[in-house]
Amino acid sequence: MNHERTTQYYGDYLGIEGLLELQKPLSLRDGKLIAHDEMLFIIIHQAYELWFKQILHEIAACQQVMSQSTADDNGPDMNLVVHRLKRVVEIWKLLNHQVDVLETMTPLDFLEFRELLHGASGFQSKQFRKIEASLGLKMENRFRPDYYKHTEFGGFNEKDFDEINQFEKQSTLLQMVENWLERMPFFDREFWRDWEEMPDESESDGYSPFWIRYRQIYERSLSERDEKQDLLGKFDDIFFHAGWGPFRPTALRAALFIMLYRDEPMFRLPFALLNSLIEIDEQLGNFRYRHLQMVRRMIGSRVGTGGSSGEQYLQGAVNRNYIFRELAGIITFLIERRHLPTLPPRLRQALRFGFETR
Amino acid sequence: MNHERTTQYYGDYLGIEGLLELQKPLSLRDGKLIAHDEMLFIIIHQAYELWFKQILHEIAACQQVMSQSTADDNGPDMNLVVHRLKRVVEIWKLLNHQVDVLETMTPLDFLEFRELLHGASGFQSKQFRKIEASLGLKMENRFRPDYYKHTEFGGFNEKDFDEINQFEKQSTLLQMVENWLERMPFFDREFWRDWEEMPDESESDGYSPFWIRYRQIYERSLSERDEKQDLLGKFDDIFFHAGWGPFRPTALRAALFIMLYRDEPMFRLPFALLNSLIEIDEQLGNFRYRHLQMVRRMIGSRVGTGGSSGEQYLQGAVNRNYIFRELAGIITFLIERRHLPTLPPRLRQALRFGFETR
């Protein structure tokens, strides 16, 4: 039986008393709340920030694993990373649901305290910027990066601005994922010696045997219309020359390989990891889109409380601020499962029995 | 153009700094969180409590309107009550969604800090009890009221216990709704003089003309199986003698009348109000049911951290702790719309042009 334990009390453990004192509506006059809905406005934003803290907690734990070059790609650690990224997806679905509650506030109800918020804006959420940054959204890839640089009205104060700038210098999850992909040893010549599907020209432009073969199959799979889009040219460019967005060709090749052979036991976790990143991006997209709709319903085309041009800025961010879009885009280059080259026995064995990535 | 305004900053307005300092995990050792998921556990409960505060805020505002005997049943105030009750429904849907996030914590992850919570339990949420009480859940109608009375291990501390006891003495929303229903003047003889559907025996056992007529139609609508259940006897009992649960017969008659003639303009808000109460009850039921499922997945049949017998208590609460179940149950006594008696012109006019309730 268990030894003596300290007794806890729900309210003390959770700091409820302090928590319920943090709502300080500006429309409070002599103890009376003039704008009833300001309470909702405060509480929903505090709930967002609580969840943002949890998301940052999960991302940090993932980064700690991913930054170790010795991580076993199929071991318990990687399992945890996937588990935590999936939780981030679930939290984000909840955050998107929260918009339903905010939409019970009508434009007229918002107008009752909107002016009091003068200068304050969701744009100033430090944690949200940190989430974007720690995932890998680069300043230069954002819609209107100039918005982020000013520290005046509607922007961050200097202290927060510096803190975010500092934060952005750290390694991002995207970079760690890229490095991890590049460590994948699938294309080592050793595995492919004597491969039964070895193409005639076993090397060309630096393409390894697998990719020479794959490129042939992919070319055959293209429809006339696909050809008009020059998908083959894009294939070469993305996977062998220029890369795509923030990703280098080597990393993109490993990602495509994982997507193709995702049914192999050894690829299940790596695939789940890539998929979670894509889902996070999708939920972030939903978040921006729902937010845009909500702003349209709440303030229309007027200038936001923080001075942002509201609707236009948000529309731009919806269309642009993706982080892992290129990972999702890789599916353009898949072929049918039944045309997939059979892997050489040596590699299959290694995949089956596991190897430490380099 | 606007006069000078004070400039606000998002983080200050929302007290973010204080908010993010309130997470004090018990498994923190030398700055390191031993049980990674304890953070989730704390944050989700804090989010619940934030939303509970908002719900109490809405209920209090509804009570303020409903407690005025002069409230115009079809005026802006009643409109606000319905609007706010619908918001409570929306918030509760969100709280039910939150369980999805909690379920990303596995039993083994919970076990890592479960023992540290010794004595603390969601049962001790003061705000949750206040919500139940302010809506109208009476101590004596709860499952196992004895659980609420002890102040020892796993129960409320004395201060909170006294506070809740004090709180429970206040008028509840249910009582206010009942009083408001009883003020409805629909059955004033004045309206029904010369009614074209006047039944032969214009009075019987104190039934007013409408109800004599309605009882006849209802009786004809019953199937053989309905008769076996003695639905007519229940009708008499509920609407004219004993009442039902916490509701008196007069109030139940008014509620049934509102449900029957809900398409009349003047009944739209009263009907929406009754419907919102039923929906709140339904969402509360969902909340208890999801919570029960979550506990089953998290601790199985073990005794809860607060010493409650967990599963059994929650199952009992799911089946029993309804607040407005009788309001929902009224639909058992509806008849088909095409058999509805035509209302007398005097009442129709009054309904159309509005009257202050007594």
Added chain:
Amino acid sequence: MNHERTTQYYGDYLGIEGLLELQKPLSLRDGKLIAHDEMLFIIIHQAYELWFKQILHEIAACQQVMSQSTADDNGPDMNLVVHRLKRVVEIWKLLNHQVDVLETMTPLDFLEFRELLHGASGFQSKQFRKIEASLGLKMENRFRPDYYKHTEFGGFNEKDFDEINQFEKQSTLLQMVENWLERMPFFDREFWRDWEEMPDESESDGYSPFWIRYRQIYERSLSERDEKQDLLGKFDDIFFHAGWGPFRPTALRAALFIMLYRDEPMFRLPFALLNSLIEIDEQLGNFRYRHLQMVRRMIGSRVGTGGSSGEQYLQGAVNRNYIFRELAGIITFLIERRHLPTLPPRLRQALRFGFETR
């Protein structure tokens, strides 16, 4: 008790046998389904089409009421219209949820039968086009209207194309709403005689007293930044000269007035109606956006099965194919509730006691 009734059987009543014979996968070979997921693909689209039928059923019923010029704006009929539009919103939320199920199909699983669908495309859903058309999406307001005109590969066949063209000639819900708004008699001089807030210049450019006054208040409410956007000029243009999108100025004024005085009992239904239209638009937007995301995950940048350029077309439709956007945009021109002019007693009485619209 009830007279003799015909006995029904669930399966016969619902035509289940026929329903379950309608799945004819193209990848069926000698009774064996080669591509397991083709069943999902068929069933989800059939579910979409069932729900589309229900939506058309609801819209047609709404149109029947709205097309009667004698409809009582606050009577049972209008109540039904709002009820049914809200149901359309609920159905659309469900359709958006369905995407979650479709996303359990992986790109590789889709590739297994994608080629067999050659030429078929969701673009060819006749019912979806009819929904858009009956709500009021005009061909010329669509993104890339030229796509709709061809009857070749990937487009409608001639029979369906003609049917849709015929269908598009009918009156739309948007037109009926516009006519109904224009019938609103609020601004009849009669109501405003002796108004206590009568502006000095009681007429100007054809603005009625209310709008002269409102324009003054609105102007004062504008911030410096709002002025830079020339919101006052837009106000004049939209509500008095050019109108906005498909809406004429008279209709937009009535809509703004309803939004401003939505708390008045007589405006509750009209406001709920406008709000439902805005919500339908929002859900349609969500539908397009989710669909776009799903396509990105399923086929990437490849050309769609119907030959559409997929992603780009869908992105264009998300940003452009709104139907009631201008109704939502009206909120840009709201003022704070406490600055709202008090309505003249004559109008208040009319609003309270109801009037038939002209």
Added chain:
Amino acid sequence: MNHERTTQYYGDYLGIEGLLELQKPLSLRDGKLIAHDEMLFIIIHQAYELWFKQILHEIAACQQVMSQSTADDNGPDMNLVVHRLKRVVEIWKLLNHQVDVLETMTPLDFLEFRELLHGASGFQSKQFRKIEASLGLKMENRFRPDYYKHTEFGGFNEKDFDEINQFEKQSTLLQMVENWLERMPFFDREFWRDWEEMPDESESDGYSPFWIRYRQIYERSLSERDEKQDLLGKFDDIFFHAGWGPFRPTALRAALFIMLYRDEPMFRLPFALLNSLIEIDEQLGNFRYRHLQMVRRMIGSRVGTGGSSGEQYLQGAVNRNYIFRELAGIITFLIERRHLPTLPPRLRQALRFGFETR
């Protein structure tokens, strides 16, 4: 480039024309639908049946894999099983969402055609019974099995009754899972020779070394209150003597072992499989519970259209008709991760490198 392909057309491929002819409302009189909402009632049930077909399609595919004794527990086939069970969970979430749409039908609207359904009831859904049966719900474990046996009014017709009876004789997913669990070779003496945590008495009552050790640790983990519940006695009974519900002790031991060591690469799929079964049960529970609530709101305590006592039957089914409850209940017997015995190297290696189950 691709060879010639047959061109398809959306409407033909999906059988839309036939699909949209299957709605035959009973309240149709001379081409006019008397009860507007009967269309919704038909369409939502047809949507349910479409999705039921998909669920049966997925379960059948899972059964095909699970019934092979040679299935590789960690191979692509088992991957597919988990993938498909997860899809069943997603579909069930959608079905639960559908109730929201049905709830837009009011009791009075339902009363308009309710009598016409006389005898027909959702109870008669053949596919739903097949889903329950194929998962493993035994007739004798159902609430009120007698309801299922009659073929009269409100029950199945004889043809369907026989079909279901025949169907119930087939092997169920539960049985296949049980057999698969019993094939697990973890406790082979071979793996445990020279185990460093070998307990003193290396055998007792047929307990293998691992379980002797585990039982000691579990006993130490019990609190005073746990002991009052005699959890240790239950442990012995469930895992070594009587089994639990439909599960034999050997299968339950394997399931507990998988839950304990779920972080091991080789256990990820087996754990995901067990978890999916528990989630399906949870969603089925939600389905029954939502259905119960909906019936309460639609017909109250009256007898259902099929003559069932409605509410009581559904309440009984909610509390009783679980299929995999004992799998979920296993978590009662978990211990903290840090107390978990270290596995012997031989077993770890086998887990890591995979073995075919016997």
